[in-house]
Amino acid sequence: MITLAFTLNGAPATVEIDPADRLLDVLRERLGLTGTKEGCGEGECGACTVWLDGLPVNSCLVPAYQVRGARVHTVESLDPAALEPLLVHGATQCGACTPGVAMTACWIVGHPEILASHSLRELLAGNLCRCTGYDGIVAGVQAALDAGARA
Amino acid sequence: MTVHQPGTLREALDLIAGKPEAVPVAGATDLLVHWPARVAEHDRDYVDLSRIAELKAIAFRNGELMLGALATYWDVIHAGRMKEGFPLLVAAARQVGAVQIQARGTWAGNIVNASPAADGVPVLMAYDAVVVLASRAGQEEVPLDRFYTGYKQTRRRPDQLVVAIRIPWRAHDVAVFEKVGGRRAQAIAKVGLAIAHSAAGWRVVAASVAPTVRRCTAIERLLTDGTPVRGPDDLHPAIERDVTPIDDLRSTAAYRKTVMARLLYDDLRGVCPAFS
Amino acid sequence: MHRREGLAKLTGRERYVDDLPLDDFLWGATVRSPASRGRVTAVRFGRGIDWSQFVVVDSQDLPGPNEILLIERDQPVLAAGYVRHVHEPVLLLAHRDRVALRRAVAAVTIEVAPEPAALDFRVPPRPEQIQYGADNVLKHLRIEKGDVERALATAPVVVEGVYETGAQEHVYLEPQGMIAHMDGDVLVVRGSMQCPYYVVKALTHALNRDEQHVRVVQTPTGGGFGGKEEYPSTIALHAALLALKSGRPVKLVYDRTEDMAATTKRHPARVRHRTGVTRDGKLVAQDIEVVMDGGAYVTLSPVVLSRGIIHAAGPYACEHVRIDGRAMFTNAVPFGAFRGFGAPQTHFAGERHMDVVAHRLGIDPAELRRRNLLRDGERTATGQVVNDGTDRVAVLERALALADYDKKRAANKAGGTTRRGIGIATFHHGAGFTGSGEVMLSSRVDVAGLPDGRIEVLSANIEMGQGTITVFTALAAARLGLTPDDVVVAEADTARVPNSGPTVASRTSMVVGRLVERACDDLRRRVNTGGRGKGEGLKRAIMDWHRAHPGGRLVGSATYERPPGIAWDDHTYTGDAYGAFAWAAYIAEVEVDLRTYTTRVTDFVAVQEIGKVLHETFARGQVQGGVAQGIGWALLEDCKWQDGAMANAQLTNYLIPTTEDLPPIRVAFLENPYPHGAQGAKGLGELPIDGPAPAVLNAVADALGVEPTTIPLTPERLMEIAERGARNAEQRRQ
């Protein structure tokens, strides 16, 4: 076991980990933060998306030992009010993809300048959803962006 | 499982000099796929490169671009001057996985992983990139087009790390990246192509059609010689010499060859007078 | 009203089976057959592992019959010395450490003396491959109307075609999983599932327990699409066996690879059409032969086949119809329920074939459909008189207008290295169980009045994203004049909720929703408000009742009753197959890259008549999700088989659509309330998967002037077809 200290959702965190743990395992099993989901364990589905030093990454592909000293944000850190547009536009159905979608969505909303070079659909391509056909997600993120632009 | 987390390159090189069986870890987007099921790999030693600040640099200097071994796709997409100077890198990076992979995956990892279907390798190769390898014994530079010796085989010795990728800064009048994947985003290439032309001549690099990403020297010669090409079919003899596609889970040999010929023809028709 | 549990899902608070806190438990795992068929000659436990630390369960450990109770009892819970498909469960292991468990699974070797496997359902089995009945036919069904042979013999034009569809993996984003533990002498199983009472039945049967000693609780379910209809019974049994043997809670959660490799998929199918038409395009005879791959056990194949053949003739009027259907035994991993339940396969064939017929006759595909769509008073293939007042041609016209069909069709194709095309599918989907199914289910819903005046809806129908909780809340609130916050929807816990039937067959809103309404009415009767009390008055009455009956339970309830005038004959396969059909017209526009033969769907219009839209956002979401899944099935989703095993059981190699693979999906609804559905609703969940594949392929046919017949239409396949066509044309010219 090794000791891992990092910043989790804005607060310092220390946890004993096995060197073979993925960040996903540490969050879910060792810290009980089960909001982050495992949909595939192969980097394809994005259900495990968290922000690592401000960028969305698949926590199933992050060796836990690499986050020492880093900033990690999980779905548990999101402001429910900010998620309202996603709720309203039908961005969630079964909800299994949803925490990952919410992480990518809020990251986009927090960095609207990225849309100068990237389309919403390109930025969301790493979050597979089998329920919505994506229209509800795209509409929800767009609405959140519009709300952000007005604010 | 033991993980070593050296803070400097020197430490890292010392470590793997003593433990050549240790596996370097960069963004882990290849190493950690299906990790829980790969129990046998949990018994190995790993050298985490992520703490080594020296490997993170991206620098333009002395007429070249230097990518440190930890440079990610996302770093390159957003680095200044990249789009103007090295548009193929940006084009390929945007087609690697999705944002979550781009944020973590490194160019050096792509090179060492040695997948024949890699997207980063073909554009680097088309730019005449040179792989900078270091060990305790010293540095060595291997041109990327000579780095691979066979399927998943490279010239890297186990005691060496890739520390940087050097790319000469040239003016290109042709620079095309093509990726045909199983779907429009986050897919592994069934056929990949990078085509570039500069004062150094033609570079045509193909992915997913041979055991390694490779330069297509017969095609390059045909372009250099200005051999007339009247349709995709005229490219087939050269393609036969350059690549050896196979049937696998993702596509067929016949499809790969045909698509390669058509993309080459279509991309070169506008820019190469010999193509009519 | 927004999704009731939506914010919990968006914030990650919703707890799925793998998220539940659990103390002092063991992880479970399954050891599977490496071979397609044969006798198990040895099970070897590798060296270097202390096996005494593992709980090991095999078929000998079953307290009851080694059978997974479903339509038949042919499928063992654990193979007993003989395997019939790759990945068939043979052994179960449990251990407190998951990594140790994974190593142990890898260290078990199951040796099988191989026997000849039947792996292609399309070719008749050789004698040594026969393992079911005399001919490996799991089920044979037939629908006959009129005299097909005579009609075909005299038809001015006869058009034939053979169409094939591949297996499809559900890819619900939450893999399957169960937790089992003992609570006193009650076995409790929690997990991701669509049908809690199916699981109860399977557990009581194979574990030899009565219903009082089995409790099944559905956990929030991260997608099902049919994949969590029958398979969860298997995992529940496995988890339960390990829990019974170890005396500890056991958690058995599949990873993606195991889920894809070992669980059910959509039945592959081959459908042959022989169609007689007049020169002006009136259908006179449809001779249809449907063959489906059932896999190694019967599972739900008979009912999938049934729905498949009932929909095979399409929403068209035709006097003479014969539909012959067979589900074949093969040594494939058993195929099972998947959204649409056989209808997508037969609709694909039928709708693709309609365009082939149109091309042959030189009639526009839209016009051919206009001429043949059922008018009120006409009969379907099973003889059901359609008389619901829906103008099916108007559904089509609406789609054509939205898609700007006439202009696009005239203008398309053209343009450098791409070709554009547009394609239609008109289709229907019967809601609820087929034939007498709903009567046999005899579903019940309870609505309880709580001491604080709120009410609680108790049903076994589950939320898996389609909106059950919200819709039931809205229905009950509307019926009783309450606010949504006055309504609680109970967790689907079989210790508390009555059996309202499975959450399948697009029945939840229409059939069960109607029961919710009726149970609400019954509750009002019971609190004796004289039939008038609603809203606050009703709440007060409920509270008064509880004051008068301390500790009592105030429950209104409703049991399914067959709507009047419905009759079905299971022997002749004639009559009213469904209480109601939903009707639809979908139009896809595609662009094909002639260099790579990749097909991109550039526009999609989905118009449907579904009785009544209960929730606009949900209904649209169901359609968009179904269309996405249908487009995936049509173009991308390709199960690769190697010796009966799925070779691409990873999301890297089995590709489902991403955001970039889909256009915005434009949805429109027409409403014609169905008197026996909740607020007039008909089923919607499955309909949208029926139309996309044929619409997309018809668009490709339009773009390239070829007739593709097989999905998924991968670029490799399309290149082959298009260039073969070109080569043939070349030869004809010479």
Ligand SMILES: Cc1cc2nc3c(=O)[nH]c(=O)nc-3n(C[C@H](O)[C@H](O)[C@H](O)COP(=O)(O)OP(=O)(O)OC[C@H]3O[C@@H](n4cnc5c(N)ncnc54)[C@H](O)[C@@H]3O)c2cc1C
């Ligand atoms: C979902 C998903 C999608 C993907 N999509 C694409 C795609 O579209 N195109 C594509 O090309 N790839 C793709 N990949 C593969 C992968 O992301 C890339 O190959 C990436 O560049 C690997 O970099 P890494 O830093 O993550 O490598 P790691 O996983 O850290 O390492 C890969 C290999 O390189 C070795 N290594 C890494 N750095 C060094 C070094 N400095 N010196 C010596 N050895 C080193 C490691 O030991 C290992 O063998 C995808 C992966 C996933 C999971």
Ligand code: FES
């Ligand atoms: S679980 Fe990490 S990407 Fe799917």
Ligand code: FES
């Ligand atoms: S909401 Fe179910 S997978 Fe996205």
